[in-house]
Amino acid sequence: MSPGGPAVGGADREERMDRVLLCRVVEPGDALVGGWVREVGSRGVARLFRGVGEPPSKVSPQRMAGYRERAAAADPGADLAAVEAIGGRFVCPGDAEWPGQLDDLGDTRPIGLWVRGRPSLRRWALRSVAVVGARACTDYGAHVATTLAAALAETGWGVVSGAAYGVDGAAHRGALAVDGATVGVLACGVDVPYPRGHAGLIAKIADQGVLVGELPPGGHPTRSRFVLRNRVIAALTRGTVVVEAEYRSGSLVTARYARQLGRAVMGVPGPVTSGLSAGVHELLRDGATLVTDAAEVAELVGAIGELAPERRGPVVARDLLDPASSRVLEALPARASVNARHLARDACTGYEEVLAKLYELQSLGFVERHGERWQLTRYSRGPGRTRRGGP
Structure with missing residues (x-):
């Protein structure tokens, strides 16, 4: 049955009643009985449990006796009435509400x-x-x-x-x-x-x-x-x-x-x-x-396109500098000033390039000039910079 009424195009009443009976008789995931249902259908298995016919595969007399004893005590009509009384329903393969992915369980699929x-x-x-x-x-x-x-x-x-x-x-x-x-x-x-x-x-x-x-x-x-x-x-x-x-x-x-x-x-x-x-x-x-x-x-x-956002730390202004500018900036001492020639030696580059990069860094607010010497601005001094200044 589907919510609000009978299942549309679902299992017929006889098959439904047979499967309700099997739910009362069989433990969840019973692969033996699941195989029988696949071979002879729920009707055939229900008849077998009522004492009609022989099982399609070998099973011990004790196990079959247990199935038949539980089947004799089962009352499918009462079980359906009980679930309907609490606003519930019984859903089985063939019903519109049956989740088809459960069929992946093979012979252990729920009855x-x-x-x-x-x-x-x-x-x-x-x-x-x-x-x-x-x-x-x-x-x-x-x-x-x-x-x-x-x-x-x-x-x-x-x-x-x-x-x-x-x-x-x-x-x-x-x-x-x-x-x-x-x-x-x-x-x-x-x-x-x-x-x-x-x-x-x-x-x-x-x-x-x-x-x-x-x-x-x-x-x-x-x-x-x-x-x-x-x-x-x-x-x-x-x-x-x-x-x-x-x-x-x-x-x-x-x-x-x-x-x-x-x-x-x-x-x-x-x-x-x-x-x-x-x-x-x-x-x-x-x-x-x-x-x-x-x-x-x-x-x-999820579907194609349901992508998690890229995980990374925050982008800071220094991350956007080109490699040469970053090298010059890193060579500057944290708390002192330095002249351009000394800085060129520490940055392993030429004097002209250092001077050009210093003016670029000045326009971006990273450094400031005091006469012939350059130093970091107060806002660009990163934590842990303890290098002492040069001449």
Whole structure:
């Protein structure tokens, strides 16, 4: 179903009901069942789980018994009613709202997605970036995630994350603060506020953005479901930015999925003394792109012409001088005056050229003449010039 009504040109009711059943029976990312769906379709797999026919590939009797036991207890109609009661919908391949980039996951592609929020998931995901990182992040990590997400959202990028504590929550808040697009990918049902401490944030994402999950209503999170959730975050987006991560951080799993899928992988550097930056720095050493702001992210994942501004220090008047003038200016002492012949010797050039350059520098306000001697003006004396004057 698409926002506001049935999917146009989408999956028919029977296929939708079959996929809802499979969501209740199968764990996210089950490649075995994903392969069966590819071979015999969701209808064939649903019939198999109801006890009709033989599996297309070898599977242990115990595993098949588990599938069939869960299928017998499933109630697809009740699951659809439950998600519709909270203003949600079920989106599956063939629907207009289905993000086609999820097909890159192959046999681990989601059977379907449970969605809350008015915007179209497909449209928002087309121009989106994942911002993920440590749950126990530092103030630096939270600040970077918030400002990065806000700047991305202000320039029309959707921010995708996992609604967890730390960097994830900061990224969502940054996007929401500027009324930007943000998508929360959950490892539980979209009706389950997890973590509990983010109940308010999750409700706000559902109201202003989009919540997405593979588990049917009431589904609870587990460690393995968090890990598998990360593949959806990586596949939905054009690239993944990691802000603070230890060596064993789950956000690095998202980055690995992104790399396997051919998406851009980026990292924000942090203090080398912080263990929370160690994982990011290792990611950078392994070929990820270093980024420090939204413009650099957009340059990497955006369209041709979305270039970050050139980064350089301020241009000062001295930078605009020709080499000969610079050499003469550098040869002048900081606090004393010198005659032109002495200056020519120090500047390794001829007297006539030095004299010509001195008059040019005088017109530009760098030097001043006192009789036969020349010296720097008060405004052109740079810090650290301690050379004593000559005769």
